[in-house]
Amino acid sequence: MPYTSDKPIRLRDFVRVGNLYFSVVGYKNAESVKSLLRYAPDESGDREKNGVKYKKLSYEEAIDVGKRWFSESEGIFRVPREEIDEVFKPEERLEEVMDSEVKKVVEFFESIPKEEMGVTGSRLIGLKKEGESDVDFVVYGKYWFIAREKIRRGIESGKLDEPDEETWERIYRKRNPPLTYEAFLAHERRKFHRAFIGSTYFDLLYVRGYDELEKGFPEKIGRKVSFKKIRAKVIEDEFAFDYPSVYFVEHEEIEAVVSFTHTFAGQAFKGEILEAAGWVEEIDGKNYLIAGSKREVKDEYVVSLTLMEKERIKDFLIS
Template identity: 35%
Template sequence: MSYLPKDFIETAEGLIFAVVTEDMEDQRILCTLRYQRTVDGIKKYTTRQANQLLSRHYPYYLYYSLKRDVKLHAVSHDAVVYHHQPKRRLQELRNQRSDDPIENKLRHLLTLFENNGLDSHQIGVTGSLLIGVQKIGSDIDLVFYRVSEFQQARALIKELIARQLLEPLDESLWLDAYQRRNCSLSYQEYLWHEQRKFNKAAIEQTKFDISLLTPNRWQDLVRYRKQGRINLKTTIHSDCHGFDYPARYSLNHPSVTEVVSYTATYAGQAVIGEDVEIQGQLEVSIAGHLRIVVGSDREATHEYIKALPKTDPIHTK
């Protein structure tokens, strides 16, 4: 069975992990713990809380990846009791009727997209809706599996906001999104970058996000070694994979050729020709290829990509 990023997998202990890469290591699915079913209901974890829980109670789900030179969460294929798949779940929600307000808003959003020419058959739903634990205040997280539909959806979001069929995020929704990301940008920096992406909007005061998944398994076959943290100012050479998962930008730099981000905050973060400041983990492949990885954990603590003002002089380290 194939496991894709944005899928969730559930174990007999009620642990629910988000898959982070299509590639498996030692028959283990690389993932990150997001939720746990308990007698008191569902519990959601930050990266730190998840690491603490696994270390104390489920250490067999911690795994050192030789390919990535990092300790990750990983689940053996045999330990998966349920595979939550975004496309299948979206079809279930599309075909059923309920009084759940978030599900009804999801169906309304799909209808809006479809009525404006978008083929929704290559879309899935992830996040809380994927496992049916949404509540008032939950977001709608859509994942697109083809570039053409994703870019069409971005254009539609911009158009439908202008036509007042969708709503731009208000201050409270932007602030909530920023606090959830817990990123290393200031609120104003975060807001400036996000407002130009058109991958977020609101429908009936509920925020929704769209993300793109175009797996590139060849990337997972390359082995890297960490070289330590680096801060770099340079220029974006190409942004054609900026909304992919992971987001990738080629750099106009004499030695570091690429920055890769596994956290959604930095998808679509910069455009071709733009001067940027990057802070992350420098890695080198066995072939000597240097790249920076932003997103050592879900929150990308002390790591970032940000566009620089035109007046900021570029210098490289």
């Protein structure tokens, strides 16, 4: 049966089509769901559900497996709503995934309403690999900013620990950014969206509330104009931690700098001067600089020059 609900499908939900699991990567999902194919059955897979082994797919593997849903113009998958067999919403299934690790995180954020938090990723769909302990923790809308502040205070008070050197290096290798490790770390340490509670590591992930779904970046395919590097003042950072991350800037040509990689989420804040490089796309008569069109990018980036000056980091790009 097709999915029917008065609740829209939104970012960080998962949908199941048969035995394939897709993560939702957008908010405009009225007709077809913007997603990435993440998990598929595989006899050599390292995780199991209902007696079936599954594998986490690379981007290239996902295209091969799910090519019927792949949109080449967008670089994502478009799943028609009528083909969806099941929807997994983090806020609705929190109790189902409440193991000891998740419970520690939930209890730390006890002042936030339970219906405004959840867990996404492999835990949400019952495909957590044995030995996996990281928690992909979602908090919605305005409550996310409260949660982020609690992390900051928690680290300062010693209730939480910021990632240790080994963890930072693991994240850096995984993200493989064009920034030097020193520059990457300077940006990450002030974001306060990663922490340890005891031995449990978690990420704090932002998703708009249901009353905010029409805000943010227009989810349309733009007309590619040119590759460009700019320096500009950030005048609005409300969606700096969203997907995509959006930085509205004071610039004669560019409306906003936009990034589709979590690497550059929360990279610059209101009032700071940023430097960004990427492809300019025209959407509805406005130009946006797309600096991070995929997870790993080598010539696209966002850097806070204000932060680099404060930290006295001159060489922030890998030469």
